[in-house]
Amino acid sequence: MSANLDLILAGLHHLGILAVFGVLVAEWVLLRLPLTARGVELIAGVDLFYGVFAGLVVAAGAARVAWGAKGASFYLGNPVFWMKLGLFVLIALISVLPTLTYLRWRRAARANGAVPGAAAVARTRGWVLLQIGLFAGLPILAAMMARGLGY
Template structure:
């Protein structure tokens, strides 16, 4: 029981940190924060990526070592939807990550560098899509935890 509580707490903490770093990215991907934000975005995005890995890791630990057992998750279509959505968000974040790294490199070479306005808007749009999709995960989690969608 204690192990399950520790795994849940670790998972929730990682989720909160992931949301925090994504919120910071969202705030920094604006014209008024450039060029200062270019290098910071690289760091915060790396932390966002690390938290995504830790969310996935702690989630898998909960599946295999948690109180409900792997069978509960294996046959839960809402769990599969939740994991698929989380992976989709991760894949969606690749392009902003590549842009942040390019901006950071350019800012190192030229401290006055600011990305083109059009590119900045496109990256911000993708980050905002990530934010909105991420907001669906707790809804799926609530349904999943209650066995909604399970057959039988």
């Protein structure tokens, strides 16, 4: 494994993680009242990038495990890695709720200009805020791994 490939994979992984976090913060900011049909379109469009960047995180992370300088055994034998992966999966599963909500809102907005009410916006904003809060655990677990904890 070349040091250059390892650097590229690490960079892609870290940039993907930052981008996912940025998208979450953007969604949280955009979920303000009154939410217009244009706002619904914007949030649904922003959420698409969540999926793209989450895919980048998974692909680059898997490549780091397979071909990274530390080797697969560093990751696969480390319980902190599995905690980090589990937390990422939990965040991804929670993200399904807002995504389906945005798609439903967008369909309604396109069909008849309907926009969500205050309760629906608040509920969805809560799910996004939960993801942001859980996301804080990822760099803590990553720092633990970087220092060899769990290995």
